[in-house]
Amino acid sequence: MTFDSDRAQMERLLGPPDDIGSDSLRWFDARLRGGDAPMPPMAGAYDPRRHEEILYHHDAASGLRAIVTVHSTALGPSLGGTRWHPYPDAGAALQDVLRLSAAMTAKSALAGLDLGGGKAAVIGNPAERTPAQLAAYARLIDGLEGRYITTTDVGTTTADIDVLSELTRYVVGASPARGGSGDTSALTSETVMLGMRAALRVAFGDESLEGSRVVVVGVGKVGSRVARACAQHGASVGVADVRRDEAERLAAEIGADVLDAGTAYAERCDVLSPNALGGVLNEGSIPELRCRVICGAANNQLLRDPEDAALIAGRGILYAPDYVVSAGGVINVAVELGGYSEDRARAIASRVHPTTRELLEMSQELGISTAEAALRRVEDRIATARVAGSTSPTA
Numbered sequence: 001m002t003f004d005s006d007r008a009q010m011e012r013l014l015g016p017p018d019d020i021g022s023d024s025l026r027w028f029d030a031r032l033r034g035g036d037a038p039m040p041p042m043a044g045a046y047d048p049r050r051h052e053e054i055l056y057h058h059d060a061a062s063g064l065r066a067i068v069t070v071h072s073t074a075l076g077p078s079l080g081g082t083r084w085h086p087y088p089d090a091g092a093a094l095q096d097v098l099r100l101s102a103a104m105t106a107k108s109a110l111a112g113l114d115l116g117g118g119k120a121a122v123i124g125n126p127a128e129r130t131p132a133q134l135a136a137y138a139r140l141i142d143g144l145e146g147r148y149i150t151t152t153d154v155g156t157t158t159a160d161i162d163v164l165s166e167l168t169r170y171v172v173g174a175s176p177a178r179g180g181s182g183d184t185s186a187l188t189s190e191t192v193m194l195g196m197r198a199a200l201r202v203a204f205g206d207e208s209l210e211g212s213r214v215v216v217v218g219v220g221k222v223g224s225r226v227a228r229a230c231a232q233h234g235a236s237v238g239v240a241d242v243r244r245d246e247a248e249r250l251a252a253e254i255g256a257d258v259l260d261a262g263t264a265y266a267e268r269c270d271v272l273s274p275n276a277l278g279g280v281l282n283e284g285s286i287p288e289l290r291c292r293v294i295c296g297a298a299n300n301q302l303l304r305d306p307e308d309a310a311l312i313a314g315r316g317i318l319y320a321p322d323y324v325v326s327a328g329g330v331i332n333v334a335v336e337l338g339g340y341s342e343d344r345a346r347a348i349a350s351r352v353h354p355t356t357r358e359l360l361e362m363s364q365e366l367g368i369s370t371a372e373a374a375l376r377r378v379e380d381r382i383a384t385a386r387v388a389g390s391t392s393p394t395a
Contacts, residue, residue: 003023003058006058064124070147074385085121107330134167165180174336181333185329186328188327189328192296218298266290271293332345
């Protein structure tokens with residue numbers, strides 16, 4: 001019944017699959033029916049709603065239920081994390097990874113990587129994960145023959161990637177002992193800080209954090225590092241998290257004050273840094289914002305991209321698109337594909353500062369939102385790659 005009920009959920013959103021197996025469903029060139037991801041105002045090379053391939057698999061023996069979405073391989077194989085989460089149903093998991101995989105295409109394109117975007121969701125409680133499920137998942141990834149390369153995400157760990165790396169070569173983010181780059185949060189927080197300084201430069205003419213007020217919402221691996229860096233550079237920092245005890249511990253460490261997670265987004269500040277959930281910037285929350293700059297690592301901060309960015313701009317707030325400033329993680333693991341080098345990863349990550357500044361200035365010059373400026377850059381890069389591919393002798 002699990003397979004049949006998941007199939008019904010997915011067909012409702014995608015229509016009939018193009019290929020049906022005893023334990024799998026596959027869609028090609030698929031679009032979410034009535035999806036909430038809007039079409040960008042461009043020619044169509046980057047379409048966040050159209051995915052090259054969507055694969056659902058149910059391994060009855062282990063109980064694994066997984067969805068892999070390949071959004072684009074125009075620039076190279078798709079890369080994105082595996083989110084292991086107790087979704088209420090397959091439809092909820094599908095909608096989550098479709099948005100995330102499209103964002104990964106944008107993130108890699110803007111970071112200058114020769115990679116496309118993909119994402120995977122495993123439906124289940126990560127605390128109840130079994131070796132048999134990891135083995136079944138590795139077989140699923142291996143069967144895609146490199147069109148999708150995976151790494152950690154919510155609910156998966158470096159230890160999980162180490163296990164997968166013994167069973168498939170299409171993984172990155174393993175521990176350094178296994179030739180991987182390990183924890184990506186350090187470089188992600190660094191690119192967020194690079195983006196923040198670029199945004200401060202455009203907004204205030206000075207990228208110093210000294211004397212500024214920064215509100216950090218979400219103090220997990222990345223958010224806590226961002227908060228520490230801001231405090232170290234002289235900012236007054238407020239921190240908030242649904243796990244209030246975590247926020248209190250960090251606040252005591254860095255001299256920050258603890259804010260209520262339910263109202264932190266409306267705090268008056270120079271910089272608001274969302275590092276928790278996606279969709280937090282929307283028609284309901286944007287009118288309540290009292291910041292000058294938004295810059296954080298949370299994925300898909302805009303509920304509607306790029307429409308909500310226009311609402312933010314209308315409030316006189318400078319939004320640094322999350323898929324620009326949070327590129328450190330994907331950069332770190334992408335470098336593994338050619339043999340990991342921390343120096344090379346940092347060199348690529350350093351481009352986030354000029355890229356962010358260029359996009360923010362471009363939005364002001366053209367009178368468009370910062371998200372639209374970023375998506376135009378993504379569109380141009382993918383369109384150029386497609387033209388080059390069509391004229392290649394080997395195409």
